[in-house]
Amino acid sequence: MEIIKQEKKQNDKQKFKFKIVHQSTKSKARVGIISTPHGNILTPAFVAVGTTGTIKALDNKIVEEIGIQLMFANTYHLLIQPGTQTIKNAGGIHKFIGRNRPIITDSGGFQIFSLAYGSVAQELKSKGQKNYKNSVIKITEDGVLFRSYRDGRPILLTPESSIAAQKEIGADIMIAFDELPPYHTKDQQLKQSLDRTHRWEKRSLDFHLKNKTNQALYAVLHGGINKKYRKLSCKYLSKLPFDGIAIGGSIGKNRDEMSELLKFLAPMLPEDKPHHLLGIGDIPSLIQTIPLGIDTFDSAHPTKCARHGLLFTKHGGLKILHSKNATNYSPPDPSCNCYTCRNYTAAYLHHLFKAHEIAGLTLATIHNLTFMTTFMEEIRNKILENKI
Amino acid sequence: MEIIKQEKKQNDKQKFKFKIVHQSTKSKARVGIISTPHGNILTPAFVAVGTTGTIKALDNKIVEEIGIQLMFANTYHLLIQPGTQTIKNAGGIHKFIGRNRPIITDSGGFQIFSLAYGSVAQELKSKGQKNYKNSVIKITEDGVLFRSYRDGRPILLTPESSIAAQKEIGADIMIAFDELPPYHTKDQQLKQSLDRTHRWEKRSLDFHLKNKTNQALYAVLHGGINKKYRKLSCKYLSKLPFDGIAIGGSIGKNRDEMSELLKFLAPMLPEDKPHHLLGIGDIPSLIQTIPLGIDTFDSAHPTKCARHGLLFTKHGGLKILHSKNATNYSPPDPSCNCYTCRNYTAAYLHHLFKAHEIAGLTLATIHNLTFMTTFMEEIRNKILENKI
Numbered sequence: 001m002e003i004i005k006q007e008k009k010q011n012d013k014q015k016f017k018f019k020i021v022h023q024s025t026k027s028k029a030r031v032g033i034i035s036t037p038h039g040n041i042l043t044p045a046f047v048a049v050g051t052t053g054t055i056k057a058l059d060n061k062i063v064e065e066i067g068i069q070l071m072f073a074n075t076y077h078l079l080i081q082p083g084t085q086t087i088k089n090a091g092g093i094h095k096f097i098g099r100n101r102p103i104i105t106d107s108g109g110f111q112i113f114s115l116a117y118g119s120v121a122q123e124l125k126s127k128g129q130k131n132y133k134n135s136v137i138k139i140t141e142d143g144v145l146f147r148s149y150r151d152g153r154p155i156l157l158t159p160e161s162s163i164a165a166q167k168e169i170g171a172d173i174m175i176a177f178d179e180l181p182p183y184h185t186k187d188q189q190l191k192q193s194l195d196r197t198h199r200w201e202k203r204s205l206d207f208h209l210k211n212k213t214n215q216a217l218y219a220v221l222h223g224g225i226n227k228k229y230r231k232l233s234c235k236y237l238s239k240l241p242f243d244g245i246a247i248g249g250s251i252g253k254n255r256d257e258m259s260e261l262l263k264f265l266a267p268m269l270p271e272d273k274p275h276h277l278l279g280i281g282d283i284p285s286l287i288q289t290i291p292l293g294i295d296t297f298d299s300a301h302p303t304k305c306a307r308h309g310l311l312f313t314k315h316g317g318l319k320i321l322h323s324k325n326a327t328n329y330s331p332p333d334p335s336c337n338c339y340t341c342r343n344y345t346a347a348y349l350h351h352l353f354k355a356h357e358i359a360g361l362t363l364a365t366i367h368n369l370t371f372m373t374t375f376m377e378e379i380r381n382k383i384l385e386n387k388i
Numbered sequence: 389m390e391i392i393k394q395e396k397k398q399n400d401k402q403k404f405k406f407k408i409v410h411q412s413t414k415s416k417a418r419v420g421i422i423s424t425p426h427g428n429i430l431t432p433a434f435v436a437v438g439t440t441g442t443i444k445a446l447d448n449k450i451v452e453e454i455g456i457q458l459m460f461a462n463t464y465h466l467l468i469q470p471g472t473q474t475i476k477n478a479g480g481i482h483k484f485i486g487r488n489r490p491i492i493t494d495s496g497g498f499q500i501f502s503l504a505y506g507s508v509a510q511e512l513k514s515k516g517q518k519n520y521k522n523s524v525i526k527i528t529e530d531g532v533l534f535r536s537y538r539d540g541r542p543i544l545l546t547p548e549s550s551i552a553a554q555k556e557i558g559a560d561i562m563i564a565f566d567e568l569p570p571y572h573t574k575d576q577q578l579k580q581s582l583d584r585t586h587r588w589e590k591r592s593l594d595f596h597l598k599n600k601t602n603q604a605l606y607a608v609l610h611g612g613i614n615k616k617y618r619k620l621s622c623k624y625l626s627k628l629p630f631d632g633i634a635i636g637g638s639i640g641k642n643r644d645e646m647s648e649l650l651k652f653l654a655p656m657l658p659e660d661k662p663h664h665l666l667g668i669g670d671i672p673s674l675i676q677t678i679p680l681g682i683d684t685f686d687s688a689h690p691t692k693c694a695r696h697g698l699l700f701t702k703h704g705g706l707k708i709l710h711s712k713n714a715t716n717y718s719p720p721d722p723s724c725n726c727y728t729c730r731n732y733t734a735a736y737l738h739h740l741f742k743a744h745e746i747a748g749l750t751l752a753t754i755h756n757l758t759f760m761t762t763f764m765e766e767i768r769n770k771i772l773e774n775k776i
């Protein structure tokens with residue numbers, strides 16, 4: 001990886017570019033470098049979620065130290081607090097939050113629709129009830145009118161206003177504005193939604209190209225679990241000059257459905273663009289989809305698990321609150337070299353969680369994110385050796 | 389301070405010792421060095437409170453980096469969670485919590501009585517109602533029988549069991565077991581309490597000397613706001629071979645009463661022992677009492693203020709949630725060199741507090757504790773220059 005590291009350094013501070021360093025001979029898995037104005041991302045990469053510009057329980061300098069190459073922030077939340085103008089006035093999100101490495105923002109659509117349709121995870125897996133029915137006031141060809149969860153004021157988000165907001169935020173990578181239909185959507189409605197999403201994404205792109213910055217813009221593939229629509233979406237969006245392709249919407253109610261859909265879809269993705277899988281970041285899914293050529297994954301799963309006291313290890317999750325850890329005077333993972341495992345024992349972390357000390361959340365999060373970065377580095381090495 | 393720093397290093401890892409480095413010519417203020425098995429403490433020093441062995445929102449390596457020389461942990465809380473045996477089995481509290489610098493524990497009495505008499509601050513200032521009346525079941529000559537706040541089980545704390553617990557914890561400095569009578573206590577009762585406290589402290593000392601470790605033991609002066617009793621307490625406890633003197637109990641309902649009492653009391657304290665003022669740590673009180681010869685102060689005030697978004701600066705407190713900070717793109721305190729002020733702006737901290745991000749609590753706490761250590765260093769320099 002020495003060559004890659006050198007290249008990583010040289011390419012810092014340049015415009016968006018994607019380069020495949022190595023294509024595995026064993027699968028579609030590849031090692032690549034995404035260059036951005038705030039540095040390079042070696043792929044495959046795990047993308048940590050910092051909804052408000054902050055990964056929960058961590059400050060952004062620690063996040064850099066952990067080696068999180070790309071951080072995901074949510075435009076919807078940033079629109080409402082602190083407001084995109086405040087971020088713009090700070091000189092952009094990197095300066096505002098004190099992170100000097102790449103950042104990606106979504107379009108805001110995901111949150112709007114997930115609030116309307118209930119918990120995203122539930123809905124994507126078809127378990128959801130329609131909650132917050134009144135948060136989305138109206139969906140028209142123009143865009144979505146919704147209510148702020150904070151003060152109830154109506155906000156209109158359109159492809160143009162989403163991209164404008166993302167330009168004010170100033171992340172390295174933006175995502176086109178899309179609609180997120182629920183898992184249980186009839187084909188006719190799904191097709192209508194898909195066509196509108198394509199029009200919205202085209203408008204996002206047009207607005208972006210007319211107001212060019214050194215930011216990149218990713219398309220989002222839709223079509224739910226309907227293969228015909230997925231193919232259509234891939235065909236349409238691949239032709240447009242997006243910088244990368246994200247896979248969004250419902251991709252199945254379980255890992256098997258997801259796997260089947262992605263096996264069908266992945267070979268159609270344009271090879272020369274980075275492939276991002278939205279909202280997926282558990283280890284089994286990564287292992288299943290990296291060989292299909294997925295390059296980046298964002299998920300709040302590792303950080304959420306950490307705050308619930310589940311620490312990742314190569315031998316499965318360590319439930320820190322389990323009584324046997326009360327007197328476990330070894331590091332949470334003796335084979336781990338993270339800040340937490342270097343400095344503290346499982347017994348102390350157990351105590352922190354029992355005593356409801358915030359420091360426990362921080363230390364567990366540091367561990368799980370380090371686990372993810374280490375895991376991805378091993379994955380990259382295996383691809384370089386054609387073992388994946 | 390170069391000589392002191394050298395001495396600080398040389399004296400690491402030795403037994404308890406107190407040495408006065410400089411006595412101001414202008415007041416009773418002095419610069420000293422308390423040597424402990426886990427390193428030296430330059431005095432006057434602010435002692436941060438880490439009730440459960442953890443300063444809220446910080447991990448202990450950061451606390452070391454901030455330069456907190458001495459950390460206060462509460463025996464009462466540690467007895468209940470994780471239990472002193474768990475700490476002993478870890479090799480003592482330093483190993484258990486991952487702190488390699490000096491630690492002091494209290495006797496447990498303070499928490500028991502403050503739970504019985506209501507909020508400590510309220511009661512000491514005579515504002516309290518008697519809450520948790522049933523938490524103390526019985527006070528006898530032997531000790532205090534109380535209920536665990538966690539599971540209701542009865543726990544008997546005596547001078548001997550308190551010191552035994554503190555020896556299992558293994559802090560560098562222990563505190564003798566005492567009774568904490570409320571502010572509003574009639575003289576006769578106060579005298580009875582004082583006499584019993586003296587007997588308890590003597591028993592604490594006897595038990596300590598019979599089971600000698602390399603830990604130090606401080607006495608606690610009592611007598612409430614009755615000067616006669618305070619003098620009596622000082623006279624009695626000064627003669628016993630305690631390693632230091634703490635001033636405990638109610639010292640007045642406001643800073644003026646405290647100041648008057650301490651002006652009376654401080655000149656009677658044995659000069660060759662360190663003087664600790666329990667539970668006081670606000671800047672005005674430090675400024676008033678350091679010239680009287682107080683060496684160390686423990687208080688949760690700076691960390692509690694931090695978590696409420698009040699950041700200390702030389703020009704007073706900065707209320708981070710104030711709307712003007714939403715677009716304050718300077719560090720919270722431009723003259724401060726702490727981790728928080730070096731890396732983040734007031735606007736970002738404002739955002740973190742508005743968005744209820746834990747990282748805000750951590751960053752504010754780092755700032756306030758750095759403020760305290762910097763402030764105390766300046767105080768020591770002023771004493772060395774006979775300016776205090």
